[in-house]
Amino acid sequence: MLAYRHAFHAGNHADVLKHLVLAQVLRYMGEKDKPYTLVDTHAGAGGYSLAGRYAQKRGEFESGIGRLWDHPDLPAALADYVALVKQFNGGGALEQYPGSPGLAQMLLRPTDRLSLYELHPTDNRILESFLGQRPHTKVLMSDGFAGLQKELPPPSRRGAVLIDPSYELKTDYAKVVGAVRECLSRFAQGTVMVWYPQVQIVEAAQLPKRLMGAAKEAPKGWLHVTLHVHRGEGDGFGLHGSGMFVINPPFVLHDTLAALMPLLTELLGQYEGARFTLEQDLGRG
Template sequence: MNYRHAYHAGNFADVHKHATLGLMIEHLTRKEAAFAYLDTHAGLGLYDLTSVQAEKTGEWQAGIARVMAAPNPPPSAAPLLRVVRTLNPDGALRFYPGSPAVVAALSRPHDRLALCELHPEDAADLRRRFAADARVGVHHRDGYDGIKALVPPPERRGLVLVDPPFEKPGEFERMRGGLAQGLKRWSTGIYALWYPIKDREPVARFHADLSMMGLKSAFAAELMIKPGDNPQTLNGCGLVVVNPPWQLDTAMAELLPWLAEALAPGIGSWRVEPLTLR
């Protein structure tokens, strides 16, 4: 309950996560049928980069600021860049979209968003922010309980984003359990699970556990901004995507090299690794 994402909004991990999210939402909008989006850890939804919290860490300056200034963005970066530019029409970078704002901007009038947030102040702010948007439902509850309660959606197509703060031990196990619950109820949904990369060993165990679940289609897309030899620091981050949209892995193989160079010139790295049982 102590975690507040406002201190970290727009950092490199946000850029990786939200650029991927934008690609998945654009894929879902290619069919006319409505889709549902469930966000298990929604946060505030939109962040002011001039706030006291954002200014205190300045993480966005090494994240979204670098990406917005980077030359030759690939087509796969377009959805997120478009949302950020729309929020900042004068060209000055002040507002950064959380995952709810990314999805709200890219989705259509007949699509639906369910946003779970456990922090009481953030949940209240989130409810105020989307009060005028009939597509959006805000739920002050634990996100993993939200998977049990809100899956499957009536639309029968869509995406679940699991993006916990990793502020206490056992989060990898909770994510695996949440995925298992979701797949049991909604086997055809898209699931995206975000994780930090500090020590490689817990990540490797997480990947191995997922591989043993017998997933039909899944991959991990990782972005590193540091060499990864210091397990006490945030070296990178990853997203596991289960039931990914068609050719998302190909799009990520285009996007991630550009992000790595923009965010960590000369030392950034990336990989896209399948997680199906071999």
Template structure:
């Protein structure tokens, strides 16, 4: 049960999707001064080293966040060359421009690194905290059941000296979230992104969301899920859509595919598994600005992170009517 460690996957293409969406949602929610409660149901360790043993072993960040940085620097170098060759001072900005939501994601992650370092990758707890700074009435509650990650998370959070803003709960969030909904402020964002290490997680996510929407219908709920050859993975977004429609709530589903999910064989004839080919983010009660932001961001992301011709993205939504 405790074999999954997000440190192996920090900064991969799934994190790019999840954190781009998370930042866009939080930017919208923090436009209001009213207190906001944010719940991260599977917080992990909070901070990750991309030059550490775990990340180096998987190398997944090289095909995610680090590839985006490389592509951005490549585009900037090309812009500089073009500008120098043509002596055109207006061409540079058009060549290096990225969609606003994707650029915002890169800027937030870069803020945790000095210069061109790019060795630290913030998990969702630190991304959320960075966007809540200066909002003393907001509260961030982090759930992490893994004993090692919970200990590391507490140590990382202690460095922030955030006081009452952040609390860490080493408990099963599938049950623990219930006691906090609805929040006193009547404003909340719930981020749910389990590892799905156990296939029962898919059903538990649906049960959690059903209970949460029943308790607090106007909260914003964000669920990340993998897209893999498993029936539960494909059924989850369909069931979440049904949940939102029955509750009369607006919804949005965004997916990012970077490669084929088909098994291949190497030169020795051994089967090679492709790893995670795609993932999705399902949002109940999304900001009205989110669809346009993610459509632009994921169109660029799919091109930049494509590992084969099967790259794609999709953003669909529906009203609560």
């Protein structure tokens, strides 16, 4: 886990899907005056240089945010996400990409709380420098899975959790399911967002069904969206796509994604089989 650096992948198709959904959830949370808490269990560095050697080595952002950067007439939610990335760049050229903490910094209000967990010492140091002085913010170099016990329920009883480990270790898949159960047992009404990779291993294929089982008692149900952009490498490995599983989602999120996912698939797809899926369970009301 400590060897993983998201800088190699910043701004790729998986980041687009993850951060599009995150932005919509945080926009919705901000519509009510009462403060809320965002817990990010695997925060990363907070922002990434796309001109640096890590991002340039693979150039993954070019087939992700790069394909949206100058596209005209995007649907409102997609245009909002691109506008946030442009804000992070100060209105100039695409040279930086915000991680989830960077997006949170732009979307949370001063009264909202932010808890950021990151174990990689270099990324944690960058994150502390970037957001350590923000009011109501904690930057912790400790295990985000374990941290949920301390974070939930949040003081205002309004909150969201983002869970997106690297999944370099197969044990992360089971930890994610356990973390979701922990979240719902401590804070049943909370919104929980889980990002996961579409890769050819059993654990990844089984994760959505396991999350559905863990979320079956969630009061507002769940939403599951995937974006599959290419076949992967010739040997069957590589990141084919990704998914976001949202528990207790904003009620508007399904219709928002239904309107923009066909275009997003067209723009980010890298072969004729590119596709998306979108499904929802409305819960117990």
